[in-house]
Amino acid sequence: MSTPSVVLAGGGTAGHVSPMLAIARALDRIHPEVRQSIIGTAAGLETRLVPEAGYRLETIEKVPMPRRPSRDLLRFPSRFGQAVRDAAAILRAEQADVVLGVGGYVCTPVYVAARRLGIPVVIHEANARPGLANKLGHRFAAFTGVAFEGTPLKGSEWVGMPMAREISQLDRSKQRAQAREALNLDPEKVTLVITGGSSGALSLNESIKAALTDLLGTGAQVLHLTGRDKALIGEHGALLEHPGYHQREYLDGMELAYAAADLIIARAGAATVSEIAAVGLPAIFVPLPVGNGEQELNARELVAAGGALLVKDEHFNKAWIRRNILPLLEDPQLLATMQAQSASRGITDADDRMARAALAAAGHPIEKAEKKK
The missing domain is CATH 3.40.50.2000 (Glycogen Phosphorylase B;)
Known part of the structure; x- marks a missing residue:
């Protein structure tokens, strides 16, 4: 033949x-x-x-x-x-x-x-x-x-x-410690990863900045991928700094972030939603508020399965974060349940x-x- x-x-x-x-x-x-x-x-x-x-x-x-x-x-x-x-x-x-x-x-x-x-x-x-x-x-x-x-x-x-395949074949439990070490994170702390992509991060970043003290108050650490030229600035024009808060504009190789994370906050592009399910990672999806609503549709099945939460960009603020994200960071069993449901939808x-x-x-x-x- x-x-x-x-x-x-x-x-x-x-x-x-x-x-x-x-x-x-x-x-x-x-x-x-x-x-x-x-x-x-x-x-x-x-x-x-x-x-x-x-x-x-x-x-x-x-x-x-x-x-x-x-x-x-x-x-x-x-x-x-x-x-x-x-x-x-x-x-x-x-x-x-x-x-x-x-x-x-x-x-x-x-x-x-x-x-x-x-x-x-x-x-x-x-x-x-x-x-x-x-x-x-x-x-x-x-x-x-x-x-x-x-x-x-x-x-x-x-x-x-x-x-x-670096993502589809990722074993998060086996690679977690190595990934956190590579990202200069504490290997023992609950880890929240935030990424809004290169173009859709601005409003998401500002909400995280407003709620950062509350997030860190749970004892978790935060890896924040802000997007190019969207770094968060603190007082006196310097990069925003807090113990337990790690800021990067971007990361080559999202498999490292997926392995390090216990929970991720992200936009809901088709690839992102599919990758998160494939690696079995609990997620908060904040669909990009443009287009014809396709990002919300992309997240719908994973949310219905219990592997993720969904919030509109306009509602993603300090109050919502305190009500919905802080309890997850403080309860390993809730995260474990979401992890199992996320993995159930992963291919x-x-x-x-x-x-x-x-x-x-x-x-x-x-x-x-x-x-x-």
Whole structure:
């Protein structure tokens, strides 16, 4: 049997690129002879992240559908048609056996091109509210995997979120002491980690600053990832300092923070919610107050299972923190119960599941691929 050729498509944000690369690495593990290439645009993070990961990137034009009458709307049909032709040329050149898309602007013309060429399409949808590209592709996809069980794509399979194995295979209990040492934290103290991401941290940070004395008063220590250029400033223009409070703008390798934490406060992006469940970490989700409410939807199932609490950004203040977070930090049994419920919703092999689905659609079932190892 010939070597399978898999063309992955997606990009724009880390929310698309990261799971796509996790699937690519899984394909390499499962079938080392697989041929892979990735289609993206020249405007997204894929232009940096894909080559850094060692994969070849082909690009087509980014053609978003204009939402209002404009000159761009008049030009859309011809631009989209050209993007489909460019995608088809790449698929023919790669002799693609299957297209695996993760969503984003680039995927729509790639799905259409694959459909016209008779190439099977496999889709992963990362958000609880599907994007337009994946809604279209799902209509004729050979397989659609979703990160969240309640995602409204009829006939899809709940596979979880493909993620870096440093996170999906993390054993928090075994690595806790080492992680706390690496982060200069007390190995014995209950640890609260706070992260608002690079763009959505400002209001969250101010609420933490207001409640910091109360949080530290529980005997817990706090690791606060403030986001770039959002460090908290104390008196006289210096960085805010308190015994037990550890402030960083960012952290390379969130697996360290996950291993060190007993409780995390975070936004509710799809990757963050999925990673937190995969490692079995109790969480407080404060969805970013922009967009169409997709972050709240992402957190809904984990909250319903009892593994997390959810609070709107506008309600996340000192009073809410005192009522809801202080009791958790002071009661190990409450945290243990949340930890078990969080882990019950975690999926740690989504990358392998999607890779297997792609190989099956390409006519290379995994049983045959495994014999080649």
